[in-house]
Amino acid sequence: xxxxxxxxxxxxxxxxxxxxxxxxxxxxxxxxxxxxxxxxxxxxxxxxxxxxxxxxxxxxxxxxxxxxxxxxxxxxxxxxxxxxxxxxxxxxxxxxxxxxxxxxxxxxxxxxxxxxxxxxxxxxxxxxxxxxxxxxxxxxxxxxxxxxxxxxxxxxxxxxxxxxxxxxxxxxxxxxxxxxxxxxxxxxxxxxxxxxxxxxxxxxxxxxxxxxxxxxxxxxxxxxxxxxxxxxxxxxxxxxxxxxxxxxxxxxxxxxxxxxxxxxxxxxxxxxxxxxxxxxxxxxxxxxxxxxxxxxxxxxxxxxxxxxxxxxxxxxxxxxxxxxxxxxxxxxxxxxxxxxxxxxxxxxxxxxxxxxxxxxxxxxxxxxxxxxxxxxxxxxxxxxxxxxxxxxxxxxxxxxxxxxxxxxxxxxxxxxxxxxxxxxxxxxxxxxxxxxxxxxxxxxxxxxxxxxxxxxxxxxxxxxxxxxxxxxxxxxxxxxxxxxxxxxxxxxxxxxxxxxxxxxxxxxxxxxxxxxxxxxxxxxxxxxx
Amino acid sequence: xxxxxxxxxxxxxxxxxxxxxxxxxxxxxxxxxxxxxxxxxxxxxxxxxxxxxxxxxxxxxxxxxxxxxxxxxxxxxxxxxxxxxxxxxxxxxxxxxxxxxxxxxxxxxxxxxxxxxxxxxxxxxxxxxxxxxxxxxxxxxxxxxxxxxxxxxxxxxxxxxxxxxxxxxxxxxxxxxxxxxxxxxxxxxxxxxxxxxxxxxxxxxxxxxxxxxxxxxxxxxxxxxxxxxxxxxxxxxxxxxxxxxxxxxxxxxxxxxxxxxxxxxxxxxxxxxxxxxxxxxx
Numbered sequence: 001x002x003x004x005x006x007x008x009x010x011x012x013x014x015x016x017x018x019x020x021x022x023x024x025x026x027x028x029x030x031x032x033x034x035x036x037x038x039x040x041x042x043x044x045x046x047x048x049x050x051x052x053x054x055x056x057x058x059x060x061x062x063x064x065x066x067x068x069x070x071x072x073x074x075x076x077x078x079x080x081x082x083x084x085x086x087x088x089x090x091x092x093x094x095x096x097x098x099x100x101x102x103x104x105x106x107x108x109x110x111x112x113x114x115x116x117x118x119x120x121x122x123x124x125x126x127x128x129x130x131x132x133x134x135x136x137x138x139x140x141x142x143x144x145x146x147x148x149x150x151x152x153x154x155x156x157x158x159x160x161x162x163x164x165x166x167x168x169x170x171x172x173x174x175x176x177x178x179x180x181x182x183x184x185x186x187x188x189x190x191x192x193x194x195x196x197x198x199x200x201x202x203x204x205x206x207x208x209x210x211x212x213x214x215x216x217x218x219x220x221x222x223x224x225x226x227x228x229x230x231x232x233x234x235x236x237x238x239x240x241x242x243x244x245x246x247x248x249x250x251x252x253x254x255x256x257x258x259x260x261x262x263x264x265x266x267x268x269x270x271x272x273x274x275x276x277x278x279x280x281x282x283x284x285x286x287x288x289x290x291x292x293x294x295x296x297x298x299x300x301x302x303x304x305x306x307x308x309x310x311x312x313x314x315x316x317x318x319x320x321x322x323x324x325x326x327x328x329x330x331x332x333x334x335x336x337x338x339x340x341x342x343x344x345x346x347x348x349x350x351x352x353x354x355x356x357x358x359x360x361x362x363x364x365x366x367x368x369x370x371x372x373x374x375x376x377x378x379x380x381x382x383x384x385x386x387x388x389x390x391x392x393x394x395x396x397x398x399x400x401x402x403x404x405x406x407x408x409x410x411x412x413x414x415x416x417x418x419x420x421x422x423x424x425x426x427x428x429x430x431x432x433x434x435x436x437x438x439x440x441x442x443x444x445x446x447x448x449x450x451x452x453x454x455x456x457x458x459x460x461x462x463x464x465x466x467x468x469x470x471x472x473x474x475x476x477x478x479x480x481x482x483x484x485x486x487x488x489x490x491x492x493x494x495x496x497x498x499x500x501x502x503x504x505x506x507x508x509x510x511x512x513x514x515x516x517x518x519x520x521x522x523x524x525x526x527x528x529x
Numbered sequence: 530x531x532x533x534x535x536x537x538x539x540x541x542x543x544x545x546x547x548x549x550x551x552x553x554x555x556x557x558x559x560x561x562x563x564x565x566x567x568x569x570x571x572x573x574x575x576x577x578x579x580x581x582x583x584x585x586x587x588x589x590x591x592x593x594x595x596x597x598x599x600x601x602x603x604x605x606x607x608x609x610x611x612x613x614x615x616x617x618x619x620x621x622x623x624x625x626x627x628x629x630x631x632x633x634x635x636x637x638x639x640x641x642x643x644x645x646x647x648x649x650x651x652x653x654x655x656x657x658x659x660x661x662x663x664x665x666x667x668x669x670x671x672x673x674x675x676x677x678x679x680x681x682x683x684x685x686x687x688x689x690x691x692x693x694x695x696x697x698x699x700x701x702x703x704x705x706x707x708x709x710x711x712x713x714x715x716x717x718x719x720x721x722x723x724x725x726x727x728x729x730x731x732x733x734x735x736x737x738x739x740x741x742x743x744x745x746x747x748x749x750x751x752x753x754x755x756x757x758x759x760x761x762x763x764x765x766x767x768x769x770x771x772x773x774x775x776x777x778x779x780x781x782x783x784x785x786x787x788x789x790x791x792x793x794x795x796x797x798x799x800x801x802x803x804x805x806x807x808x809x810x811x
Binding site: 233234252254255257258261301303304305307308309311371373376379380382383384386387388390397398399400 | 582
């Protein structure tokens with residue numbers, strides 16, 4: 001018997017099949033994933049962000065904790081725990097909290113938790129590495145049943161991003177009071193209001209997160225995420241090849257071709273807005289001598305390093321800010337034109353020798369520079385700089401240390417000498433980097449100003465850039481900053497790299513951006529393909 | 530009768546005097562390493578430090594027979610210069626360990642009693658430690674890189690070497706020439722260092738060569754873990770570590786230093802075994 005299929009029936013059947021198929025595909029996309037295994041180059045000794053401000057802690061804890069606000073996929077500010085917020089005047093922000101938000105232990109989030117979290121960051125006794133984000137805050141008060149008011153000592157444009165940043169993560173007031181020392185350790189795992197609950201933590205080794213059914217926002221697709229530390233790049237690559245991990249962040253750009261060649265992973269790239277730099281402590285010899293600093297600046301082959309290490313996936317840095325960081329103030333093209341007017345210290349060993357000859361250290365000197373073994377570029381950059389410096393009479397020893405030791409040494413802010421620093425932005429604001437690395441206020445322990453650069457004119461200009469909301473006014477102020485610091489060779493910018501991640505080709509992740517360590521990436525377009 | 534003598538004499542001499550081809554090759558390999566270590570600057574086609582960032586890592590070519598590494602440095606030149614750290618560290622470890630072990634072994638084997646007991650318990654303790662792990666922990670905590678690693682290996686290698694020297698001394702102690710020396714009133718120090726030492730020295734020398742091979746592999750391993758030489762130093766272990774990221778673009782940058790570590794270690798092992806067999810037969 002032959003079935004007789006009319007054209008109308010065929011079309012109807014085909015349409016129904018397509019609809020059913022698309023539904024099935026959509027349904028499968030929503031299917032929960034039992035377990036995701038994610039590798040990071042390192043896992044810190046603590047999961048308490050105020051004591052471990054790092055991108056890898058951020059990549060984990062951004063899934064557990066939230067701030068009042070969040071960064072969207074386009075890096076703009078969006079509501080999170082606060083359903084709305086408003087800037088009442090130049091110095092006052094009011095956040096209205098969402099109803100029904102709970103911590104991982106089921107306890108409700110209250111304005112008191114927000115106040116306690118912010119005050120903890122501000123308290124010098126806490127020793128928070130994120131304290132600088134609150135340096136302009138005067139008071140934080142619970143101004144209603146579901147309202148928190150933050151008053152600043154002076155207008156500060158940058159503060160608007162703090163509630164969306166790791167610095168704005170909300171802690172349980174009760175937990176902060178009960179475990180002031182142990183919070184972040186396996187004995188007192190930090191609670192948060194995020195989509196995941198931190199259930200297991202082996203310091204420097206493993207972290208296990210479990211999805212929360214009672215999360216207020218988008219429900220997580222992955223029920224369980226296991227993070228493991230795999231410092232070695234090739235070991236991570238082999239783990240992905242063998243299917244032992246489902247994804248990882250922070251690929252070395254120079255390894256991208258190897259990752260793509262695996263066949264079972266997708267490589268996703270995005271502008272990182274990051275910057276690599278050398279800081280030089282101006283408070284002590286030999287770097288208190290501008291000629292020494294300029295000699296160092298002329299000895300860095302930025303173009304060469306971009307070609308060799310980044311395979312041209314990045315840009316030689318002529319100033320601290322990547323051009324894209326000026327968004328909202330100047331276009332990247334305008335920024336590049338402006339940068340072209342600044343002293344940029346293009347690689348030139350003859351000029352380096354001439355500068356050193358003018359310094360008090362014409363005979364050269366010896367310096368030891370620590371670099372993180374977890375970072376794919378630092379040790380190679382330092383080797384390259386060391387070889388160039390040797391040719392002008394400066395002996396630079398490269399000390400390879402683990403990531404925790406390197407970062408702790410930088411924040412200790414003692415005998416800094418020369419340091420290498422890789423920094424990825426906290427938010428896309430042109431005043432962010434200059435404030436962190438050039439403001440006198442940050443030339444302290446736990447501060448980022450490793451050059452101990454102090455200049456009253458720069459501080460004043462930074463104040464304007466931080467306080468005024470007019471883009472033109474901010475642009476002029478920041479131009480002043482960059483003219484001074486580049487002329488002074490306050491630090492040596494090296495390059496602005498792209499960023500890349502790898503994910504099993506069974507999965508997708510649409511929300512990858514420069515702030516992968518500051519967004520709940522596992523609920524930003526993550527799921528089965 | 531005459532024919533018989535002529536026919537048998539070469540057969541008796543052959544095993545004692547002829548050097549097996551494998552040992553000849555081993556000596557050639559070691560000789561090349563020694564020449565590279567001392568005359569690397571003259572032999573290497575380029576400086577091991579010269580960067581060519583504009584080309585970065587490249588596969589072997591006419592200009593660079595072993596290609597270049599990530600910073601564009603000539604891999605062949607770095608391997609040739611790497612012979613220095615491959616040679617000097619293991620030599621110091623082997624010599625240092627056996628210098629200490631010889632004294633301890635002589636005292637332990639000859640004096641016996643409390644001295645023997647004390648030294649051998651220390652040896653037992655050291656042998657119970659996981660050597661490579663101890664080296665990793667000490668170098669990682671103390672720092673100091675290559676020479677700290679060398680110092681740690683000297684201490685670790687001393688224990689088994691002491692046991693070897695002691696057993697050789699125990700074999701010599703009951704011999705008539707020692708009794709004769711004692712009867713003549715020769716001092717213990719003289720008996721130890723003038724009479725016994727020369728008789729155990731061949732065995733010690735054979736083991737020194739084996740120690741070299743072990744030290745070479747251990748130091749290369751520590752450098753691979755980032756605990757040996759300073760970054761940038763041409764060193765075979767360090768090159769294995771640094772160049773593993775360019776395995777796909779220039780595999781020679783990884784395989785050549787690896788081959789040198791293996792070849793040198795195997796060669797020294799063969800030479801050590803051959804020397805040991807030769808000396809014990811004598």
